[in-house]
Structures are given as C-alpha cells and as structure tokens.
Amino acid sequence: MAFGAKDNAFSYFLLFYYTQVLGLSPGLGGLALFLALVFDAISDPLVGYVSDRWRSRWGRRHPFMYFSALPVAIGFFFLWNPPAALSEQGLFVYLLSLAILVRTLITLYEIPSSALGPELSGDYDQRTSLFGYRYLFGWWGGLSMAALMYGWLLQSTAEYPNGQLNPGGYHTYGIVAAVVMCLAILISARGTHAYIPYLRRPEAPKPFDARRIVREIRETLSNRSYLMLFVAGLFFAVAVGVSASLNLYFNTYFWELQPRQIFGIVLMQFFSALIALIASRRVSERWDKRQSALGLMVAGILFGPLPVVLRLLQLFPGNESPYLLPILMAHGMIEVAIVVAVSIILTSMVADLVETIEITTGRREEGLLLATRTFSQKVVAGAGTFIAGLVLTAIRFPADAQPGEVDPGTVAQLGLAAAPLVSGFFFIGFLFVRGYSVSREDHERNLTTLAGRAREP
Secondary structure (H helix, E strand, O other), X not given: OHHHHHHHHHHHHHHHHHHHHXXXXXXXXXXXXXXXXXXXXXXXXXXXXXXXXXXXXXXXXXXXXXXXXXXXXXXXXXXXXXXXXXXXXXXXXXXXXXXXXXXXXXHHHHHHHHHHHHHHOOOHHHHHHHXXXXXXXXXXXXXXXXHHHHHHHOOOOOOOOOHHHOHHHHHHHXXXXXXXXXXXXXXXXXXXXXXXXXXXXXXXOOOOOHHHHHHHHHHHHOOHHHHHHHHHHHHHHHHHHHHHHOHHHHHHHHOOOOHHHHXXXXXXXXXXXXXXXXXXXXXXXXXXXXXHHHHHHXXXXXXXXXXXXXXXXXXXXXXXXXOHHHHHHHHHHHHHXXXXXXXXXXXXXXXXXXXXXXXXXXXXXXXXXXXXXXXXXXXXXXXXXXXXXXXXXXXXXXXXXXXXXXXXXXXXXXXXXHHHHHHHHHHHHHHHHOOOOOOHHHXXXXXXXXXXXXHOO
C-alpha cells in the first residue's frame, strides 16, 4: 500500500500539480521527474545487491523496511508542501531534490519487501498469487488516495471553480498520504517479522572488492530471459506512465469531467485490482506465464486507447451525453485490470528466474532481480512523465487552463499524440516478452536440481 500511494501520486497528480497549480513549465516538470529516475538506476540495484547480502538478527530484508518508514513519510509531506514564492528555477530544483529523496527512500522499503516473495514460496502458481496480493493492495493503496482526492480534497470554491486547480487539496493530500505510507510500511514489516527465522541467510561477508561486486551483478543480470523481461518492463512501464501522467489532462480537458465524476471512475478501479488478482492466477494456471502475459498485452494494446480513437473519429458520445461517464467507468475498470494482471504475471516471471540464475551463479539474489521490477515501475513516474511533459510542450498546451476554454484543436492534438505513443510502447514491450524462455517445466526442473544440490554433502 505504501508503494501504491507513492506511485499513484507520482503517476497521476505530481506533474499536474507542479505545472497547472504551481506554474512550473511542463517541460521542466517532466525533466525534473526524469532526472530523479537516473538516481534510481543506481539506487535500485544497489539496494537489491546489499539486502541480498545483509546479515543481522532481523535478517536480510527487515532492517531496511523498518528504517524507511518515517523518513519517506517526511519527504513525501514536503514534496506536496513547497515553500511559497519560489521562482520557476527554485521550484524545479525543489521538485528534483524531493523527488530523488522520496524515490530513494521508498526503494529502501519496496525492494527488500518484494524480495520476500520468492523466499516465502517456490511454487509456480502460488508465486503468482503472492505477487497478485501485493499488486491488489498496492493498487488499493493508490486508489484510496485518488478517491480521497477526487471525492473530498479537490473541492470547488469561489476562488477555484475547478477543484483540480485548488492547491489546498494537494497540501492536505501530502499529509494524509504520508501518514498512510508510514503506517503501511510498519505494519508490513511487523506482519512479516515472524518469518525471519525461516528465511535464507546469506553467506559470510567477503572483503569489499568493487570489481567483484560489478562482476557478480553483471553475471546475475546477463541472463537472456532476465534481459528480455527488464527491457519489456521498461517499455510497458513507460506506456503506463505516459497514460497515467496525461490521465488528469484527459479527464479535465478532453472529457471535461468534474472531480465527482472522476471519483466514480476511480471507485470502479477497486474492482480492477480484484479482477486482475483472480484473472492472473487463472490464466497462468491454464497457459504458461509467458503466453498469458503476451495475450493480455495484446488486449491492452487494442483496448486501452479505444475511447480516444473513437472520439477523434467522432464515433463516441459527446461530453454532454449521459452515456459518457458509464462507458468511461466500464472502460477504465477493464483497462486497469489488464494492466495490473500483466504487471502481476511479469513480476512472477522475474521471481521464477531466481532459481534459474542460482543454478548458474550459485548465488540467490531475489533483491537484485526484483529491483528491476521496482525500477520499471518507477519509470512510470519518470520517463513516462518526462514524455508526457514533452507532449504537452509540443502541442503548446496552455498553463492554468480552464475546462471548455482550451482550443479544440489543441485538445484533439492531445489525443492524436497520446494514443499512438501508448500503444507503440506497449507493442515494443510485447516484442521483448516473447524472448522470455522459462516455462513451468523448466521451473520445476530447477527446483529439483537445487534440492539435489542441497542434499549433497
């Protein structure tokens, strides 16, 4: 839930808040969030590598999880409550600094936490369920914050007739979400604390050797199936990131929805995560995980941009139509269910590589491998947001714009730019997933091989 609350904020609200409410140019806003992503390229694998080898009476993972709780909450609060009267340059530096801080601190929790999954179960299908529950609560955490925003915090006032432009709602959001993140991290760490004695212990520490560390990381990450999934995850995450970052722009200016109407769409997406939890387990039991992911990605490519494409072709209900909101609610529920189901299966596929790579290297490195999934998810709020900012700059979307007053040609250009971009990134991710080669039979064979090694004197 902590990562979901943070991810929802970065994906859906942060660019809009800093550009439309605080006045930062879209290009600079997207650039700040993209540069913060560069630091994740270092921190994510580093935290994964270190936590795989950490030795303490609380095991490999839990010290990092407990430590991150309070600092990430403090950083998140200040991200949404910047000092008044900052210049545009000052606002850019502030956003960049706080985004780096929050991303790094959430890394200290999310990577060790997700690395517990492969340790808790080696079963092919049960792993999908475990990660399904992680994504279920992750999405519910993020959606709860979004529902709070649209249902209560983004209230229209005489000064701000459109609630999405009311800065007070974002300030309160920073406080509430910070508390939720801190509590969720502490509950998660405490709730899994009892399993520490049953988790794997790392080998005795070796003297620090930078060349050995680089060599080990390269050996672990050079697996072909891993590389295919890593690149696929990046493109998949960028596709979701562009869509998420422009979501509030579409809801506000393309569909001209009010906060209460957006609140209805968000409520429907609570069902999306539940559908994805059930569907991901069912389809991966019936078909291979690889085939399941590919089929769902094709569905996302075709179904996701459908309302925008139909509107541009003038084959969709107008903004004044009573049918518009129910259609968008149903579409959003199905679209998000597809996205979450793909994410669950891709993460489960990464977990199945733990044993494959352990056979080759002799090292068990769940943290390092699953850092790629966290890194990919952060691309959602990094590269996706950066590209969204470029799109807004390219079409010269006005700042502080009021719904219904933006030039219709500019609104149409928003749809013309976003639809092919999102589908294109999804398709590239689809091509790379095809390169993954670990099947159910391969996984069972790996478990048997490792069990045999464990019995050897």
